[in-house]
Amino acid sequence: MRLRQLYDRLHKAYGPQHWWPADSPFEVMVGAVLTQNTSWSNVEKAIANLKTHHHLDAEAIANASHQQLAHWLKPSGYFNIKAKRLQNFCRWYQAQGGYAALNRLDTVALRKALLDVNGIGPETADDIVLYAFHRPVFVIDAYTRRLLTRLGLVEGEESYEELRAFCERGLVRVAEPVQIFNEFHALIVMHAKVSCKKNPLCESCAIERHCPAIGVSA
DNA sequence: GTCCAGGGTTCGT
DNA sequence: ACGAACCATGGA
Numbered sequence: 001m002r003l004r005q006l007y008d009r010l011h012k013a014y015g016p017q018h019w020w021p022a023d024s025p026f027e028v029m030v031g032a033v034l035t036q037n038t039s040w041s042n043v044e045k046a047i048a049n050l051k052t053h054h055h056l057d058a059e060a061i062a063n064a065s066h067q068q069l070a071h072w073l074k075p076s077g078y079f080n081i082k083a084k085r086l087q088n089f090c091r092w093y094q095a096q097g098g099y100a101a102l103n104r105l106d107t108v109a110l111r112k113a114l115l116d117v118n119g120i121g122p123e124t125a126d127d128i129v130l131y132a133f134h135r136p137v138f139v140i141d142a143y144t145r146r147l148l149t150r151l152g153l154v155e156g157e158e159s160y161e162e163l164r165a166f167c168e169r170g171l172v173r174v175a176e177p178v179q180i181f182n183e184f185h186a187l188i189v190m191h192a193k194v195s196c197k198k199n200p201l202c203e204s205c206a207i208e209r210h211c212p213a214i215g216v217s218a
Numbered sequence: 219g220t221c222c223a224g225g226g227t228t229c230g231t
Numbered sequence: 232a233c234g235a236a237c238c239a240t241g242g243a
Binding site (some may be wrong): 033036037038041077078081085118119120121122123124141142143 | 225227
């Protein structure tokens with residue numbers, strides 16, 4: 001199966017996902033940090049806390065006490081390390097001049113700048129670049145790696161950058177790469193959450209080969 | 219109620 | 232290059 005075909009099947013099975021679930025680019029960035037190694041439902045509660053206390057704002061987060069911030073972030077797990085990372089990110093974001101200034105960078109420079117921030121790794125950087133700045137980078141996460149491996153499209157031990165290059169190359173001629181990459185990642189997450197859970201066999205074998213949603217029926 | 223899986227990044231070694 | 236540390240939540 002080719003990537004384009006996988007996309008079509010996922011899209012047909014699950015429909016438009018309208019990601020990222022956030023009210024502003026800055027909320028996307030906060031969510032990208034908080035969702036590191038944790039499920040989205042946990043992140044929503046932490047973001048709701050920030051909203052309730054009028055702290056979903058780079059300056060407010062930058063100036064909050066570590067203790068206060070960690071308390072609000074508690075539902076998203078790893079609250080001490082995330083308070084530190086989020087605060088570090090917000091101080092950097094302000095120092096850079098905020099969204100407008102960063103948006104003047106080209107995609108490669110923007111991605112590189114984000115990766116230099118302590119607490120921002122490749123997936124978090126790409127979440128931000130794609131979903132907050134609408135640039136064409138393909139986000140690789142554990143679900144993506146697992147699905148591509150099960151489908152036999154990749155070996156599985158590739159580096160993050162190798163997988164990203166593989167996905168971007170495989171979709172190099174699409175008309176609207178930002179829109180396709182946006183939807184593709186969302187669909188992979190949807191498939192992992194819904195289809196695999198629904199079918200108990202999914203976690204223990206390459207069920208995608210037999211998955212009615214995206215693959216050949218048995 | 220108890221146990222356990224899942225999910226990124228950094229920092230040691 | 233590899234393992235350890237960081238944590239609440241939801242399902243079994």
